[in-house]
Amino acid sequence: MTNPHTHTNTHTCAQCACHNPLWRKLETDQAEADFKARLEQLIASNWGIEQQLPTAFAMYSGGTIRPMIDGQTQAVEAIGFAGGKVVAVGSYTDVSAKMRALGMQPQDHIQLADGHTLLPGLIEPHVHIVPTAMTMSWPDLGPYQGQHLLPQYDPDTVINAAKQAQAELGKGEWLLGTGVDPALMPFKDGQLDDINIDRLDAAFADTPVYWLSASLHTAYINTAALQVIAKARPESERDAFVAQVVSQGALQELQQMGYGFDAIPTAQKQQLLLDLPGNIYRIFKTANERGVTMMFEAGMRDYMKRMLQLYQSLMPQNVRVGFAQLCESVDNAEAMDTCKAITESDLYQPFQAAVKLVSDGSNQGLTGYQCEQYSCNPENNYGVFNFSTLPPDDADADEKPNYQTMVNTIINKGWPLMIHANGNHAVDLALDVYENALQGESGLTLRHRIEHCSLLSDYSAQRMQDLGISPSFLIGHVGYWGYAFDQVIFKQKAQQLDRCQTMLQLNARITLHSDLSVSPIGPLRMMEQAVTRIMEKSPDQAMLNPEERVTREQGLRAITYDAAWQCHTEQWLGSLAPGKLADFVILAEDPLTIADDRKLRDIPVLQTWVGESCGTKKRWHTPE
Numbered sequence: 001m002t003n004p005h006t007h008t009n010t011h012t013c014a015q016c017a018c019h020n021p022l023w024r025k026l027e028t029d030q031a032e033a034d035f036k037a038r039l040e041q042l043i044a045s046n047w048g049i050e051q052q053l054p055t056a057f058a059m060y061s062g063g064t065i066r067p068m069i070d071g072q073t074q075a076v077e078a079i080g081f082a083g084g085k086v087v088a089v090g091s092y093t094d095v096s097a098k099m100r101a102l103g104m105q106p107q108d109h110i111q112l113a114d115g116h117t118l119l120p121g122l123i124e125p126h127v128h129i130v131p132t133a134m135t136m137s138w139p140d141l142g143p144y145q146g147q148h149l150l151p152q153y154d155p156d157t158v159i160n161a162a163k164q165a166q167a168e169l170g171k172g173e174w175l176l177g178t179g180v181d182p183a184l185m186p187f188k189d190g191q192l193d194d195i196n197i198d199r200l201d202a203a204f205a206d207t208p209v210y211w212l213s214a215s216l217h218t219a220y221i222n223t224a225a226l227q228v229i230a231k232a233r234p235e236s237e238r239d240a241f242v243a244q245v246v247s248q249g250a251l252q253e254l255q256q257m258g259y260g261f262d263a264i265p266t267a268q269k270q271q272l273l274l275d276l277p278g279n280i281y282r283i284f285k286t287a288n289e290r291g292v293t294m295m296f297e298a299g300m301r302d303y304m305k306r307m308l309q310l311y312q313s314l315m316p317q318n319v320r321v322g323f324a325q326l327c328e329s330v331d332n333a334e335a336m337d338t339c340k341a342i343t344e345s346d347l348y349q350p351f352q353a354a355v356k357l358v359s360d361g362s363n364q365g366l367t368g369y370q371c372e373q374y375s376c377n378p379e380n381n382y383g384v385f386n387f388s389t390l391p392p393d394d395a396d397a398d399e400k401p402n403y404q405t406m407v408n409t410i411i412n413k414g415w416p417l418m419i420h421a422n423g424n425h426a427v428d429l430a431l432d433v434y435e436n437a438l439q440g441e442s443g444l445t446l447r448h449r450i451e452h453c454s455l456l457s458d459y460s461a462q463r464m465q466d467l468g469i470s471p472s473f474l475i476g477h478v479g480y481w482g483y484a485f486d487q488v489i490f491k492q493k494a495q496q497l498d499r500c501q502t503m504l505q506l507n508a509r510i511t512l513h514s515d516l517s518v519s520p521i522g523p524l525r526m527m528e529q530a531v532t533r534i535m536e537k538s539p540d541q542a543m544l545n546p547e548e549r550v551t552r553e554q555g556l557r558a559i560t561y562d563a564a565w566q567c568h569t570e571q572w573l574g575s576l577a578p579g580k581l582a583d584f585v586i587l588a589e590d591p592l593t594i595a596d597d598r599k600l601r602d603i604p605v606l607q608t609w610v611g612e613s614c615g616t617k618k619r620w621h622t623p624e
Helices: 029-044 092-102 129-134 155-166 197-203 223-231 235-248 253-263 266-289 302-314 330-335 344-348 403-412 424-438 458-467 482-489 491-496 500-505 523-532 552-558 561-566 597-602
Strands: 057-065 076-082 085-090 109-120 122-127 175-180 209-213 218-221 292-300 320-326 351-358 417-421 449-452 470-474 511-513 584-587 605-612 615-618
Touching: 029 266, 029 302, 057 092, 076 092, 085 092, 122 470, 122 511, 122 523, 122 561, 129 266, 129 292, 129 302, 155 175, 155 197, 155 209, 197 218, 197 223, 209 223, 209 253, 218 223, 218 253, 223 235, 223 253, 266 292, 266 302, 266 605, 292 302, 292 351, 292 605, 302 320, 330 403, 351 403, 403 417, 403 424, 417 424, 424 449, 424 458, 458 500, 482 491, 500 552, 511 523, 511 552, 511 561, 523 552, 523 597, 552 561
Parallel strands: 057 109, 122 292, 175 209, 292 320, 320 351, 351 417, 417 449, 449 470, 470 511
Antiparallel strands: 057 076, 076 085, 109 584, 209 218, 584 605, 605 615
16 A cells, blocks of 8 residues: 655646636536537538448458457458448358348449458547547647657747737737647756746737647746736736746646636637537547547546537537546535446447546646656656545545545446546555455456556556556657656656556556547557657657567557457447447558558558448548
8 A cells, every 4th residue: 555645736736638727618508509509500511421331231351351359460351241230250251151141232342452451440548529629729839740740849839830820810819829848849958948928928029828738737828918817816816916927937727727718808719619519520530530430538527528419419420439427526426326337329429438537637747646756847846636645534634535535436336437647656546546445356347447557667567457457558658758758857767658568468458548639649650659669759769668569469459459348348349240330440551561660650541430220431521
């Protein structure tokens, strides 16, 4: 057992994509009505056309077909679909005979070209759909070009991109932006570089600026914005508020960031809702273009759920959506219904399969909860922790929700639990509460998870496996931010990041995720980063702890078969065994035989299909 941590810090709460500081500002009935009206308007304009197979039957042969049955990667000669399900897998002779008996016509047989590869639909087991869609129409000031890092990304790059957006602003509008990521900028004097009020004043003296950081821990502003924000504060608090923000260099945490959002002109905030349906559409379209047929929303709120339910009731379903309901208090946990088993019919609408707790923050945002202080500034920073680990009746207990009570309540109601834990201390505390709640039962019974699970010692890895807790790794910690962790943020401790092979050697089942919007959608990219462990910002493309690399076979299983298992849908998804749903993709190359590991993310996705009871449908698209 781990003793309660005694470190202190000045943070009031941790943040991740499910703690978007803007979200609660839009939780109104009027906002929901506006969203529906905009969606209906777009549908009436013939927006979002889908393509369907012209027949209820389809047989594929040729190329390479890997159905991933039982998680195995062996290829088969042919596969047949009918009525939105897999009906035959195996030899060409057996499959064709089965399909002809069902009524398949010769034109229903599709011959794959040499090299083309048919796989089960790829699965994103941890994303944030609606929170990401909220600010997608703001200028993108992030470090990505598709799934690759920009060749140059620094404060000047961000400011120059913002200046282009400034030229398009209307009178009185603020210069908004999203995705700013200091952890992917060049280091300055051995520390992370940053953007502060002085820097933004020099570039934008008169136009108010409000930019969200990629970690959602910070909002970057200038003095013009700060003056407007401060006017809304009580007069007695203004001077102290301004002094604090100036000393920080930016707005920090939910409360201050919320003050900033409140000050943005009303018309620009209303535009968020007008853009929301189109942005959700673009997320699903991008997912299809990268082979994804299911996404798991890792932190659903009731209002977000109503939005997605409305969206999917009116639009063709081209991505299945499962979710974990976000729980933020003991009252939330106690108010939850008991868990009900998922049925096949649930897969045609957003369905709940788990509950989510967020225990700490972001490692690259310097808020993941650590046993040791961060190796970079500010000093004495151990990150943040959202819960109390002391008994509720302890005299030293604070007002934070009691961690153990929440976990016990959720598990006793039969819910699978996903605990966000980035820092090594947060991981250990998650294992503590799991051990106490499980009372000797294996966590595999309900498939409890630790999300991100970024830093693992040998002891914690073994303990995790002993308890039956499976990890889902934000593998971009290695590929995208690994160099910053290795050189500045953690240094030697960075060797403990995303220990995929360690967990596999302990016979754990692992998955890989993007945590959209934290990193781009793309299971093949995540597979590549787990296979190579190349730190993409490293000048010599060095690997971070290469012993933790996975094989291609292990990586493919993590984004198909085991991802479905972790999301409680393996009965229908994740492989193409007879009786499962016809969710599949066709790639231009085989990820298991492509010549260069570093090209996995760039394999073209030729087709993405999502099976329905009435047939099989392809990804949809916006008409030219």
